[in-house]
Amino acid sequence: MGWDGGLDRRRQVGYIILANGLKGPKSSGTQKYTNRLKQMERETMLPTRGYAALQAGAALEPFTFERRPVGPHEALIRIRYCGICHSDIHQARDEWGGATFPMVPGHEIVGTVVKVGEAVKKVREGEIAGVGCFVDSCRTCASCSQGLEQYCEKGMILTYNGRDKNGEPTYGGYSTQIVVDENYLLQIPKTLALEGTGPLLCAGITTYSPLRHWGVGKGHKLAVVGLGGLGHMAVKIGRALGADVTVLSHSGGKRKEAERLGATEFAETGHKETFTSLARKFDFIIDTVSAPHDFNAYLELLKTDGTLILVGVPDQPMQIGAFGLILQRRRIVGSLIGGIRETQEMLDFCADHGITSDVEVIPMQQVNEAYERVIRGDVRFRFVIDLDSGI
Ligand SMILES: [Zn+2]
Numbered sequence: 449m450g451w452d453g454g455l456d457r458r459r460q461v462g463y464i465i466l467a468n469g470l471k472g473p474k475s476s477g478t479q480k481y482t483n484r485l486k487q488m489e490r491e492t493m494l495p496t497r498g499y500a501a502l503q504a505g506a507a508l509e510p511f512t513f514e515r516r517p518v519g520p521h522e523a524l525i526r527i528r529y530c531g532i533c534h535s536d537i538h539q540a541r542d543e544w545g546g547a548t549f550p551m552v553p554g555h556e557i558v559g560t561v562v563k564v565g566e567a568v569k570k571v572r573e574g575e576i577a578g579v580g581c582f583v584d585s586c587r588t589c590a591s592c593s594q595g596l597e598q599y600c601e602k603g604m605i606l607t608y609n610g611r612d613k614n615g616e617p618t619y620g621g622y623s624t625q626i627v628v629d630e631n632y633l634l635q636i637p638k639t640l641a642l643e644g645t646g647p648l649l650c651a652g653i654t655t656y657s658p659l660r661h662w663g664v665g666k667g668h669k670l671a672v673v674g675l676g677g678l679g680h681m682a683v684k685i686g687r688a689l690g691a692d693v694t695v696l697s698h699s700g701g702k703r704k705e706a707e708r709l710g711a712t713e714f715a716e717t718g719h720k721e722t723f724t725s726l727a728r729k730f731d732f733i734i735d736t737v738s739a740p741h742d743f744n745a746y747l748e749l750l751k752t753d754g755t756l757i758l759v760g761v762p763d764q765p766m767q768i769g770a771f772g773l774i775l776q777r778r779r780i781v782g783s784l785i786g787g788i789r790e791t792q793e794m795l796d797f798c799a800d801h802g803i804t805s806d807v808e809v810i811p812m813q814q815v816n817e818a819y820e821r822v823i824r825g826d827v828r829f830r831f832v833i834d835l836d837s838g839i
């Protein structure tokens with residue numbers, strides 16, 4: 449059965465019911481018949497196959513559920529690729545609390561638009577579209593009004609592990625299709641290789657947004673701490689913005705990769721002397737590491753007025769000494785993904801600079817094995833699920 453086989457079947461059922469109810473599409477019944485058919489089509493739920501964790505920590509397994517019918521301002525996307533983000537694993541295992549199950553993870557989605565509601569302007573059938581970490585927000589608060597939907601005062605509606613405006617659970621991209629409001633869709637430039645584009649919608653924008661917001665560019669020395677899914681995007685984007693990029697990694701194992709990605713220097717943070725030889729060298733540090741580590745040591749690597757940007761999420765609060773900030777007027781800042789407008793800007797920027805994520809493409813059936821490898825840090829640099837290969 450094709451991805452929309454169920455929809456076709458229901459449409460046929462609709463014809464049969466209508467044919468019986470209205471005694472066939474003839475005379476004055478024709479218009480009524482067409483209208484009713486359109487209405488039924490709108491009301492028809494869309495059977496969808498995916499992979500879900502049925503409870504916290506359970507292995508992901510095949511799961512069938514229904515997407516809502518495509519509304520006037522919505523588009524139906526046949527999902528082609530979906531990246532595996534580390535936060536998928538945290539949430540599927542309920543490591544951040546409050547998770548709802550069954551959970552279909554996935555928020556690095558690219559696919560083909562196969563149906564649009566009658567009022568949709570942003571995308572057309574046959575085009576490639578993307579869906580990132582959220583699918584809606586309140587649209588009226590101060591943050592939403594500025595295009596900063598990720599900081600919505602009422603909370604953005606997450607692509608999965610959330611509740612939509614009708615209170616229904618949201619299901620993510622480890623699935624065959626998704627229905628999304630056009631205002632929360634991204635247009636994917638044609639020149640971007642599709643399999644490496646999904647991760648731009650989380651890892652890409654997570655690093656692009658703070659680098660742009662704090663004005664990282666030509667003449668700046670930028671250090672990237674950690675060379676994983678986020679770090680490798682930070683190197684590529686930092687370089688494309690014109691900064692001189694140094695990778696700070698625990699051991700020397702990723703030196704060659706760092707250079708290949710565009711870093712001009714590489715230093716091992718496992719060596720104490722790194723922190724003396726690089727003292728007060730950087731204008732910016734973007735810290736992508738989620739394991740606990742000493743922020744104070746990194747602060748000392750910043751020049752006067754330097755900025756430590758946190759995008760990693762250690763699960764324990766960190767101790768910060770005031771002197772590290774005060775004596776050189778340094779600052780520590782944080783940043784969360786990006787709004788729709790900025791995410792589109794990032795995609796266009798990446799297309800202009802030929803940037804995608806470095807990925808390992810896997811079939812859906814290997815997702816549990818991929819999770820284990822992500823936890824071990826054994827991936828260069830992002831797993832992407834190929835939904836075309838079937839569920
Ligand atoms: Zn993510």
Ligand SMILES: [Zn+2]
Pocket residue numbers: 585586587588589590591592593597599600601602603
């Ligand atoms: Zn809002």
